[in-house]
Amino acid sequence: MSRAARRGFRFNPVHLAGWLFADMLLVLALVSMGDRGDPLAATATRPTPGATSPSSPKPTPTGARSVERKPVKIDVRTADGATDAMVTQLKEKTERYEGRTAAFVITFGNAPETTAGQAYAKEINKALKVAQPDMFRGATTRNFWSGGPAGSADLEIYFFTR
Numbered sequence: 001m002s003r004a005a006r007r008g009f010r011f012n013p014v015h016l017a018g019w020l021f022a023d024m025l026l027v028l029a030l031v032s033m034g035d036r037g038d039p040l041a042a043t044a045t046r047p048t049p050g051a052t053s054p055s056s057p058k059p060t061p062t063g064a065r066s067v068e069r070k071p072v073k074i075d076v077r078t079a080d081g082a083t084d085a086m087v088t089q090l091k092e093k094t095e096r097y098e099g100r101t102a103a104f105v106i107t108f109g110n111a112p113e114t115t116a117g118q119a120y121a122k123e124i125n126k127a128l129k130v131a132q133p134d135m136f137r138g139a140t141t142r143n144f145w146s147g148g149p150a151g152s153a154d155l156e157i158y159f160f161t162r
Contacts, residue, residue, distance in 0.1 A: 065160045067160060067161070071158050072097060072157045072158075073155065074090075074094070075152060076090060076093070077151060080120055083127055087127050087130050090124075090127055090128055090131035098135065100159045101138075101160050102160075104139055104158050105141045105142070105157050105158070106156040106158075107125050107141065107144065107154075108145065108153060108154045109146065109153045110147070110149060110152045110153060111147075116145075117144075118144065120150070120151075121144060121153055124153045128141070
């Protein structure tokens, strides 16, 4: 007879740890879903045809802002440390989005090594705030590495809804 069979079954609270974790994760998911703003409320109501003249101002959106699902993707190709060239390229590539506000930016610095790629991405993200201070004020930036030749970065910019 085995030792466990002689003692009988004993309750061990560690067995409930998995269930407790799953329940807490479910509660966290429900709370985060309930905390989200309504993206449909942020869009303006559509006027009925003929109700407004073409010269009348457009209604302003109301409600909470949301983040657009599709990012704007741009790339930057400059030498490491060439801050002026970075700023110039970033101005050129983001000028068509002026008037919009970035929620967060994911930057992939290309380099043979991880630390060099992340350092380049960090440098690009600093240059963003110089190139377009109003667009990137308060935006969250993340520095990532992507293998490849040094001196280039790929950016994914997620804007707030209008």
